[in-house]
Amino acid sequence: MERRKIKDGTEVVGGYSRAYRVGRNVYVSGTTSADPNGNVVGADMYEQTKETYRKIGTALKDAGASFNDVVRFVAYATDISKVEQFSKAHNEVLGGVDPAGTLVEVAALMKPDMLIEIEVDAIVDDG
Numbered sequence: 001m002e003r004r005k006i007k008d009g010t011e012v013v014g015g016y017s018r019a020y021r022v023g024r025n026v027y028v029s030g031t032t033s034a035d036p037n038g039n040v041v042g043a044d045m046y047e048q049t050k051e052t053y054r055k056i057g058t059a060l061k062d063a064g065a066s067f068n069d070v071v072r073f074v075a076y077a078t079d080i081s082k083v084e085q086f087s088k089a090h091n092e093v094l095g096g097v098d099p100a101g102t103l104v105e106v107a108a109l110m111k112p113d114m115l116i117e118i119e120v121d122a123i124v125d126d127g
Contacts, residue, residue: 006062008055009036019059026063026122028056030076032114040113045082048116049089056120057093067094069122073101076117080105086116 006019011029019028033041033051042048053067060066073094077086086103099120109117 006059008059010034019063021063024124024126026065028059028120030117030119031055032117040111045085045115046089049086052116052118053093060122065122065124068097069124070097070099070120071123072099072121074119075103076106078106078109078115
């Protein structure tokens with residue numbers, strides 16, 4: 001079975017990949033809006049969610065998948081009261097796909113200005 005690591009240079013520490021493809025399955029690690037220098041892109045939840053999904057989209061593409069293949073997401077937000085901003089960006093990207101999902105509030109992410117972290121799973125339809 002094919003196994004492929006996908007790296008994008010924004011992995012915060014060593015020992016993991018942005019995404020991993022095993023056969024038809026693609027697993028995208030928890031992703032934030034941080035750029036390769038570690039700077040957070042986006043001043044609010046909406047902007048950070050859009051940038052995070054942009055990075056996830058690149059990882060999916062590099063794995064031979066797309067947002068249409070996403071079957072599950074998990075999002076970690078530092079302020080659940082900003083759910084409307086998350087939902088707006090999420091629906092702009094994944095509207096119509098409607099994967100299974102979870103959104104939970106957490107006390108903190110890697111940096112104080114990080115507001116959202118998202119991971120996705122996808123199954124590629126090779127047929």
